[in-house]
Amino acid sequence: MSMASKQNNIITKPPSKYAEALGNDFIASKKKADAASLGQYFTPQIIAKLIAKNFSEFGKTKSIKILDPGAGSGILSCILCESIASWGYKPSHIELIAYEIDKSLTPVLQKSFDHLKDWLSHKSISLTFSIYDSDFVLENGDILNKTLQQSLFDKKDFENFDLIVANPPYFKISKSDPRAKAANAVIHGQPNIYALFMAIAAALLKEKGQLGFITPRSYAAGLYFKKFRQNFFNQITPVSIHIFDSRDKAFNKDGVLQENVILHGKKDPTIDKNEHKVKISSCNGLSDIDNINTIEIPLAEIITPEDDYVLHIPTKITQREIVKIVKSWKHNLRSLGLNVSTGPIVPFRVRGILAENPDAQNVPLLWLHNVRTMHVSWPIESRKPQYVKVSQQAKKLLIPNGNYVLIRRFSAKEEKKRLVAAPLISTVLKSKFVGIENHINYIYRKTGELSEPETLGLSAILNSSLLDSYFRIFNGNTQVSATELRNLPLPAPRVIERVGSFIKSNNFDYQETDEKVVNLIKQYA
Numbered sequence: 337m338s339m340a341s342k343q344n345n346i347i348t349k350p351p352s353k354y355a356e357a358l359g360n361d362f363i364a365s366k367k368k369a370d371a372a373s374l375g376q377y378f379t380p381q382i383i384a385k386l387i388a389k390n391f392s393e394f395g396k397t398k399s400i401k402i403l404d405p406g407a408g409s410g411i412l413s414c415i416l417c418e419s420i421a422s423w424g425y426k427p428s429h430i431e432l433i434a435y436e437i438d439k440s441l442t443p444v445l446q447k448s449f450d451h452l453k454d455w456l457s458h459k460s461i462s463l464t465f466s467i468y469d470s471d472f473v474l475e476n477g478d479i480l481n482k483t484l485q486q487s488l489f490d491k492k493d494f495e496n497f498d499l500i501v502a503n504p505p506y507f508k509i510s511k512s513d514p515r516a517k518a519a520n521a522v523i524h525g526q527p528n529i530y531a532l533f534m535a536i537a538a539a540l541l542k543e544k545g546q547l548g549f550i551t552p553r554s555y556a557a558g559l560y561f562k563k564f565r566q567n568f569f570n571q572i573t574p575v576s577i578h579i580f581d582s583r584d585k586a587f588n589k590d591g592v593l594q595e596n597v598i599l600h601g602k603k604d605p606t607i608d609k610n611e612h613k614v615k616i617s618s619c620n621g622l623s624d625i626d627n628i629n630t631i632e633i634p635l636a637e638i639i640t641p642e643d644d645y646v647l648h649i650p651t652k653i654t655q656r657e658i659v660k661i662v663k664s665w666k667h668n669l670r671s672l673g674l675n676v677s678t679g680p681i682v683p684f685r686v687r688g689i690l691a692e693n694p695d696a697q698n699v700p701l702l703w704l705h706n707v708r709t710m711h712v713s714w715p716i717e718s719r720k721p722q723y724v725k726v727s728q729q730a731k732k733l734l735i736p737n738g739n740y741v742l743i744r745r746f747s748a749k750e751e752k753k754r755l756v757a758a759p760l761i762s763t764v765l766k767s768k769f770v771g772i773e774n775h776i777n778y779i780y781r782k783t784g785e786l787s788e789p790e791t792l793g794l795s796a797i798l799n800s801s802l803l804d805s806y807f808r809i810f811n812g813n814t815q816v817s818a819t820e821l822r823n824l825p826l827p828a829p830r831v832i833e834r835v836g837s838f839i840k841s842n843n844f845d846y847q848e849t850d851e852k853v854v855n856l857i858k859q860y861a
Contacts, residue, residue, distance in 0.1 A: 351414035351452040356381045358444050359409030378408045379503045379550065382625055383598075384415040387548045390576050390600035391419060391499060394544075399429040403497040403540060405472040405533055406504040407434035408441065410448035416501050417452055421459040430456065432465040433497075435472040442469050473532045477518025479539045480567070497540050500547040504533035522567045525560040528552070535564055538571045541603045547572065553579065553597040553812025556647035559819040565645035572601035574638065576615040577649055578628075579812075595812040597649075609635050618651035631656070644823075648810045655809055661858065662806040665825040669779065672829060674786070676779045676821045678745065679772030680733045681724070689730045690721035698723035699734065701771035707742045707758045709799050710839075714765070724771040734769035738762045739786040741779040741794050742772070743821065747814045754807050755816060757798035759791040777818050790829075793836025797827065802854045831860045 359378045379387075394400065400420065404413040413432055420426060436445055445467050453463040468475070508526050509516050516523050519532045530551045537547055555561040578598040616638075617630040631653060637660075639647050650656040669676055681701065683690060691698050694715075701724045706714045715722040724730050744756040760770070760778075762785075772778055779794065780786065786794075797803055803824070811820060826832070835856050 348455075348458075349451075350418060351448065351455050352381055352384060352411050352418055354451045355409045355411040355414045355448040358448055359411060362409060362441065362444055379411050380622065381411060381415065382622060383550060384411050386578060386625065387412065387501060387503075387550055387598055387600070388416045388419040390548055390598075391416060391501075391546050393423045393425060394427075394498065396425045397427050397498075399431065400427045400498045401431045401496060402433070403500045403537065404432070404434045405500070405502050405537060407436040407445055407467070408503065410434065410445050410452070412501045412503060414448060414452050416499065417456060417461075417463070421456060421461060426459070426461060428460065429462045429464075432463060433468070434465065435468045435470065435475070437469065437471050439469045442467055471515065473515040473529065473536065474518055476536045476540065477515060477532065480519050480521040480535055496542060497537075498542055498545050500537045500541055500545070502533060502537065502548070503550045504530040506530050506552055522564040524563045527560065527564075528554065531555050531561060531564045535568055538568050538603065541571075543603055543605070545603050546575075546600065547603075548598065548600045550596055550598045553595045553649075556597070556649065556812055557810045557820060558817060562644050565647075566641075569639060569645045571603055573604060573607045573609065573612060574599060574601050574614045574635065576600045576617070577638075577647075579616075579618040579649060579651055581618055581620050581651075597812065614638055616649060616651055646810050646823075650809050655805060658802060658805050659809060662803065662825050665827045667826045667828055668824060669822050669826065672826065672832075673782055674779055675782050676743075676777050676818045678818055679774045679776040679778065680735075681771050682774045683720075686729070686733065689725050689727060689733075691723040691725050692721045694723060695725075697726050699726055699767045699769045699771060700724075700765050701773065702742065702760075702776060703773045704744050704746065704775040707744050707756060707776060709753070709756055710758060710795055712742065712758045712760050712764060724769075726769065730771075731769070734771055735778070735780075737765060737767050737770050738780070739788060739791040741786070741791055741798065743777045743779070743798060743816060745775045745777055745816050747816070753799075753804050754811065754814075755798050755804045757795045759795040761788060761791060777816065777821060779821070787833070787836075789833045789836030789840060791836065792839045793832035793834070794826075796835050796839055796853050797832060797857060799850075800853050800857065801850050802857060827857060827860070831857060834860055 363378065402413065402416065407413060413434060417430060420430065432449065434445060436442065449465045456463045506528060508528050510526060511523065515529065515532060516527055519535060522531065522535045534549055534551065541547055555564060580596045612635045613632045614635055615630060616633055617628045619625050619628050629651060631651070633650060633656060637656065638649065639645055648659050650659055690701065700714055701722055702712065702714060703720055705718065706712055706716065724734065739762055740760040742758045742760050747754050747756065835853060838856060
């Protein structure tokens with residue numbers, strides 16, 4: 337093959353494939369631990385295409401400015417530019433700004449973008465690019481405070497990107513981290529770095545601009561992300577959302593265990609949010625990405641300010657009906673006079689009060705694995721101590737024996753159910769006190785005690801396929817927080833008691849009767 341043929345072959349090779357090949361070579365040369373420390377997981381080309389295809393044409397425009405704040409090997413930028421080159425009205429110039437904190441990736445990006453520049457020139461598009469090896473959040477975090485303080489006119493000084501595309505790093509940072517301090521306008525508790533990337537990107541986007549992010553789904557709900565959601569969704573209107581249902585298949589090459597979501601949104605205050613519909617799509621993972629299920633849902637059914645901007649993302653029409661049913665319930669734990677707390681016993685901090693064998697001075701200790709669907713299994717064969725020694729230190733960590741609803745705080749990734757609840761009836765454990773380990777949430781009446789029908793009914797409702805499906809629609813991780821339980825809609829007290837009475841009067845295997853419980857809820861709610 338002649339030199340000219342080789343050169344032509346290089347130029348005609350799609351830039352995204354070239355960038356992916358460079359990224360694969362880079363990953364092969366790096367230790368996995370090094371990549372994980374930076375939250376560095378490169379985007380497979382098939383996912384990059386899914387992100388890029390959601391960006392719509394701008395109409396007649398000469399120049400477009402793009403930001404890629406976590407560029408990696410440059411595959412997202414490249415595939416977005418490939419998509420732009422196929423637009424009916426394509427720009428004559430693209431300006432690309434890329435951030436990548438890993439300095440060893442700078443020569444990789446340089447090669448990717450040099451190739452992209454040559455490729456685009458054959459499409460009559462010129463490219464200028466800048467690569468920054470600094471920390472994107474530290475460099476731009478203060479813009480979040482400016483967006484809250486400055487007028488719309490002033491904002492135009494820094495709202496200067498038409499398109500922003502990103503697969504940001506994913507890892508938690510402490511409140512004392514300089515990046516958390518730089519972005520404190522959207523911080524609550526221990527934030528995840530990816531949310532800071534999203535918030536800053538929203539601030540940097542021009543009016544009518546578009547952004548596309550692939551991230552964990554955890555920002556969709558929860559107290560830690562409340563400030564972020566308020567800030568972000570006050571600026572960005574979702575246009576499309578794609579969910580990867582499996583937590584381990586979107587980035588299977590890197591072994592990442594996340595339930596991922598692709599969000600495409602616009603910064604367009606002229607969008608009528610009462611009329612706007614969002615395209616929701618889903619697949620299990622990379623293997624069935626060609627079999628995507630898609631529906632359209634009114635924005636008002638997905639996200640509202642009244643609901644703390646929690647995202648409800650039904651991927652099927654049946655799930656949409658579930659959301660309508662559950663949201664029609666007018667009660668929650670607080671309105672029912674109930675509260676939820678997290679088990680106070682953190683074993684590694686109080687090893688001295690734990691015991692493996694029964695004794696007159698010992699009381700039951702309940703762990704996550706003691707909580708089964710609709711029953712408490714205790715004691716069990718386990719390496720974990722099943723008792724607490726009663727002492728002055730222990731008494732502060734014990735709760736009086738009574739009627740409680742116990743809920744697992746975590747579910748294993750292979751478990752089918754997200755919500756696992758069990759009624760703890762006072763007569764089951766012959767003890768004055770009970771120890772609850774920290775991986776369990778427990779529901780109780782603030783004053784007085786839950787009745788047995790209430791305890792059984794509430795446990796059955798929480799275990800129902802109806803509420804489990806609803807919970808999955810807004811919660812994309814394996815955790816069940818006390819905050820989410822407090823905000824969970826619940827049916828009226830008479831419905832809870834009726835379900836509880838039904839369970840008490842019928843000796844049956846609960847696993848076989850979910851349909852009956854769901855029908856009872858629907859009938860009386």
